[in-house]
Amino acid sequence: MRVVIATSNAHKVREIESALDFPGWEFKTLREAGLSSDPVEDSDTFLGNARIKAAAAREAARAAGIECAVLADDSGLEVDALGGAPGVFSSRYAGADGDDAANNAKLLRELEGVDDALRTARFVCTLVFLDEAGAETVARGTIEGRIAHAEAGEGGFGYDPLFVPDCFGGALTLAQVSQQEKNSVSHRGNALRQLKALLS
Secondary structure, eight states: OEEEESOOOHHHHHHHHHHOOOTTOEEEETTTTTOOOOOOOOOSSHHHHHHHHHHHHHHHHHHTTOOOEEEEEEEEEEEGGGTTOBGGGGGGTTOTTOOHHHHHHHHHHHTTTOOGGGOEEEEEEEEEEEOTTOOEEEEEEEEEEEEOSSOOOSSSOTTTTTEEEGGGTTOOOGGGSOHHHHHHHSHHHHHHHHHHHHHO
16 A cells, blocks of 8 residues: 655654554655645644644645555644643744754743753654545554753754653653664654554
């Protein structure tokens, strides 16, 4: 089965291919499939935005005469001391022109002076899979942790250098562990394992 992934993020594609290793499944990004889709993600929930991206990608594929399944995700960071922010605005927390460095810098500013005990947070990932007939399967994964006071680690991307997951004893950020270790505990990894079980 051909599956079009509604993303251009190479990190996501590798993780998805590794997790959904069904025999005969072929994964392509929108670009690799020769499709263009850039819908307005105006929902206030991860599920809503994932559905918007999945529906737009499916429509683009159908318009091009491509029979395929579609997989979309929306994910982000929820910080309890900030009322769940940045949430669905995680990728553009520092503004539309911001990048990972700007987003991380803003997060540290917002949490300046906040004690460790109150710096709890989680990564959330919601996946929406539409099969070739358009039937929907939804999966959600999280990883709990806290926000460090400074960036640490060279790996990962996004907020990984600031996020200290509970599962590594609170000693390492997600940017300080291997990709394999990260995949085994990450929000997207957890969502993908749930999706695989549901699709199986």
